[in-house]
Amino acid sequence: MATPISANLLLSLKPAKLFTNHVPNTPITSIDFDHTGQFLLTAGVDESIHLYDVAKGKHVKPIYSKKYGCHLAKLTRKENTCVFASTKENDTIRYLSLHDNSFIRYFKGHTALVTDLAMADLNHMFISAAYDCTVRVWDTRSANCQATLVTDDIASSIALDPTNTVVAIYNKTSNVLSLHAVAHITDRPFTTVVCDFAKPSKTARPAAAHRERLSRHGQSGGLPRLSVHFWWQWRRLCTGMGLEAFVDSEPAGNIASS
Numbered sequence: 001m002a003t004p005i006s007a008n009l010l011l012s013l014k015p016a017k018l019f020t021n022h023v024p025n026t027p028i029t030s031i032d033f034d035h036t037g038q039f040l041l042t043a044g045v046d047e048s049i050h051l052y053d054v055a056k057g058k059h060v061k062p063i064y065s066k067k068y069g070c071h072l073a074k075l076t077r078k079e080n081t082c083v084f085a086s087t088k089e090n091d092t093i094r095y096l097s098l099h100d101n102s103f104i105r106y107f108k109g110h111t112a113l114v115t116d117l118a119m120a121d122l123n124h125m126f127i128s129a130a131y132d133c134t135v136r137v138w139d140t141r142s143a144n145c146q147a148t149l150v151t152d153d154i155a156s157s158i159a160l161d162p163t164n165t166v167v168a169i170y171n172k173t174s175n176v177l178s179l180h181a182v183a184h185i186t187d188r189p190f191t192t193v194v195c196d197f198a199k200p201s202k203t204a205r206p207a208a209a210h211r212e213r214l215s216r217h218g219q220s221g222g223l224p225r226l227s228v229h230f231w232w233q234w235r236r237l238c239t240g241m242g243l244e245a246f247v248d249s250e251p252a253g254n255i256a257s258s
Contacts, residue, residue: 017057021050034075035121041082043073049084051098063101068094072117076140077124083107083140085114085128093117093128095140107138109145115156120164125182127167129155135169137185149185170195 003009022028023046030043033054040052049063049070069087076082080098085091091114093107112131119126124140135155137147153171160167160182167185170177175196178189 019050019052019059021059021062022046022048029071030073032074032119035077039075041073041075043070043084045071047087049073049082061098063096063098068092072114074117074119074126076119076126077121078140081140083117083119083126085117087113091130091132093138105140105143107143107145109136109148110134115154116158118158118160118167120160121162122164125164127158127160127182129158129169135167135185137182147185149180 022042022044026044026046028042028044030041032041033039034041038053038055039060040054042050042052044050047064047066047069049065051060051063052058053060065084068089070084071087073082073084076095081096081104082098083093083095085093090108091110091112093110093114094103095105095107096102097104107128110128110130110132114128114130116129117126118128125146126138126140127135128138129135131154133151133154135149135151135158136145139146149169151169151171153173153176155169156172157170158167165182167180167182168177169180169189175194177193177195179191180189181187
């Protein structure tokens with residue numbers, strides 16, 4: 001039986017081990033577990049990806065991407081493989097073997113910086129969103145895009161439900177969350193929700209390594225609203241659970257916009 005989350009449970013948690021494999025004082029921009037929960041993958045503005053074995057508490061290996069940059073690194077269902085978005089050269093999503101650091105496949109189609117990737121837990125599908133106002137469906141076994149949804153706004157965040165049949169898309173300017181059937185993603189959403197979140201009093205500045213690219217897409221001067229909303233929701237969650245001491249604390253590590 002799963003242990004319910006409570007204030008006492010959160011307060012009892014202690015770090016078991018600290019890893020400092022990324023360049024000091026450089027933000028980590030993405031963290032992802034594989035579908036088994038054994039492995040963890042991080043990407044940072046130091047243009048490196050790091051693989052960890054959580055069960056053993058061990059840093060497995062670094063992967064460097066100085067030529068293309070990297071963010072949104074996600075482990076796939078195929079063992080020892082990941083996909084990640086480029087931050088330099090072009091906006092291609094790259095499929096990488098973590099065994100020998102060789103590229104398996106390239107997913108080309110986006111014409112602007114990728115904002116989010118969502119991996120399916122039950123099959124080989126993944127979904128991407130970008131500043132080009134498109135959401136694309138892919139299969140890691142093929143370089144061809146399976147479907148493309150053109151949106152009126154930038155989709156800054158996407159997520160798949162546990163059955164991998166519904167995708168949630170958050171549009172940052174309109175502040176609307178829409179739900180689409182993956183099989184009919186180009187159709188109108190079957191549900192939309194206006195996210196009426198309060199705004200925090202200040203926002204952090206993006207890391208210098210990404211500031212130039214972010215400014216190309218109208219994001220200069222602050223984090224994308226996805227990060228702002230995540231942090232504000234964290235504040236609301238802590239307050240609601242009686243954890244006011246956590247409300248104004250800094251996040252563990254330095255998480256910044258990618």
